Amino acid sequence: MFRYLRLAVRNVLRSRARSALTISAIAFGVWMTLVLGAFIAGMQNAMIDDTVKGRVGAIQIHRKGYDDVLGDQPLDLDLPQDAPWLDKVRKTPGVVAVAPRISFTGILTNGSQSANYVGVGVDPKLDQLALPLFAQSVKGHIVGDDPEQSAAIVVGDEMGVALHAEPGATLTLQAATASGQQNAMDAVVVGARSAGTPFDNKRLVFVPLAWAQELLNMEGRVSGFVVAVDDREKVRAIAEQLQRELGPELKVEPWQDLASQVADVVRVQRIILGGIGAVFLIIAIIGVANTMLMSVLERTREIGTMMALGVRRRTITLLFLLEGMTLALFGGGVGIGLAVLLAKVVGAAGGVSGSPPGTVAKYAIIPDLPLWLIAPTVALTLLGTLAAAGWPAWRASRLRPVEALRAT
Numbered sequence: 001m002f003r004y005l006r007l008a009v010r011n012v013l014r015s016r017a018r019s020a021l022t023i024s025a026i027a028f029g030v031w032m033t034l035v036l037g038a039f040i041a042g043m044q045n046a047m048i049d050d051t052v053k054g055r056v057g058a059i060q061i062h063r064k065g066y067d068d069v070l071g072d073q074p075l076d077l078d079l080p081q082d083a084p085w086l087d088k089v090r091k092t093p094g095v096v097a098v099a100p101r102i103s104f105t106g107i108l109t110n111g112s113q114s115a116n117y118v119g120v121g122v123d124p125k126l127d128q129l130a131l132p133l134f135a136q137s138v139k140g141h142i143v144g145d146d147p148e149q150s151a152a153i154v155v156g157d158e159m160g161v162a163l164h165a166e167p168g169a170t171l172t173l174q175a176a177t178a179s180g181q182q183n184a185m186d187a188v189v190v191g192a193r194s195a196g197t198p199f200d201n202k203r204l205v206f207v208p209l210a211w212a213q214e215l216l217n218m219e220g221r222v223s224g225f226v227v228a229v230d231d232r233e234k235v236r237a238i239a240e241q242l243q244r245e246l247g248p249e250l251k252v253e254p255w256q257d258l259a260s261q262v263a264d265v266v267r268v269q270r271i272i273l274g275g276i277g278a279v280f281l282i283i284a285i286i287g288v289a290n291t292m293l294m295s296v297l298e299r300t301r302e303i304g305t306m307m308a309l310g311v312r313r314r315t316i317t318l319l320f321l322l323e324g325m326t327l328a329l330f331g332g333g334v335g336i337g338l339a340v341l342l343a344k345v346v347g348a349a350g351g352v353s354g355s356p357p358g359t360v361a362k363y364a365i366i367p368d369l370p371l372w373l374i375a376p377t378v379a380l381t382l383l384g385t386l387a388a389a390g391w392p393a394w395r396a397s398r399l400r401p402v403e404a405l406r407a408t
Helices: 002-014 016-055 066-072 086-091 124-130 157-162 198-203 209-216 232-246 260-298 300-308 313-348 371-398 401-406
Strands: 059-063 095-109 114-122 138-140 152-156 170-176 182-193 204-208 224-229 250-254 352-354 363-365
Touching: 002 016, 002 313, 016 232, 016 260, 016 313, 016 363, 016 371, 059 066, 059 232, 066 250, 086 095, 086 224, 086 232, 095 124, 095 209, 114 124, 114 157, 114 170, 114 198, 114 209, 124 224, 152 157, 152 170, 152 198, 157 182, 157 198, 170 209, 182 204, 182 209, 198 204, 204 209, 224 232, 232 250, 260 300, 260 313, 260 371, 300 313, 313 371
Parallel strands: 114 204, 152 182
Antiparallel strands: 059 224, 059 250, 095 114, 095 170, 095 224, 138 182, 152 204, 170 182, 352 363
């Protein structure tokens, strides 16, 4: 086999101009597919990190039925803040942090203007462990920066503008307690958050957990827990394990279910990438087929001589397939090398700024070339090239020696 491969390489180098053109076509197809895929993968990484580490967490745990009425932020489906089963969660392999939260709704006012809001009570220390990227989206301070300020809140930047709530301003939060009574407490704005979706910026208000429990008369109670994991690729497996351990009374949801729109965007982008990549690779494959066919036509007498000397037809077929594979390997190698180089250069420069579909957040997109992108591209390039070389190779092996020797 090595002898045939060496002969195939030599035959490819015999027509250097045509082979260089074919290799360039393959390299361009691979390069374009990988570059486009690298930027899409970088955008997906930014979106997923923002979702998992800055907004909803990797996993959330609630009482069963909570997600059925999530829009109402129910207070009756609560859990103890120090639930006995939390040790199981913390000790589960892959879990790195667990943070309690309480969600509620109400009216936010500055005395003259008001707006509906969705409040999120957070434990300052634990929440920073569960959502380490949250602080990056906040201008000013986050909840808990000043331990002496127990009534500090962070509002969405659009809500802050609407209510003229600059840092240091005092707002009144009104909400219904767990028993249905209305309660109101004053809080001081310490920061404004600009990230995620328009809903986040117009409606969300983050408050200290203890302060929210006092407002809602729910001391020691929470709506649920946010769980952080060490590997986002294992989120669903960890969630399934937690669900088995915690039983049917609790609902364990991975981020893919909590932020299904993000998961849908990722899935659609990969489908689109596959279609665009296929177009580039088909163009390259057509070039390979043309090159191999020209090679057969030019070497008809040579093929006839080989067959007259006893070379088997399958050997002729194998030789031309190896020539196609050689072109694919050279072209694919050049394309991969150029794509990796570009990704490293752009990554070293800090990436490019972009806003994924459906969000208003600006992310630094760092091109990424994961294995799930490189492996299929290389495999499809190789298989496509072999398929393109198949017809010329079969045609070469079907030549009759006498007719081939008479060719001019």
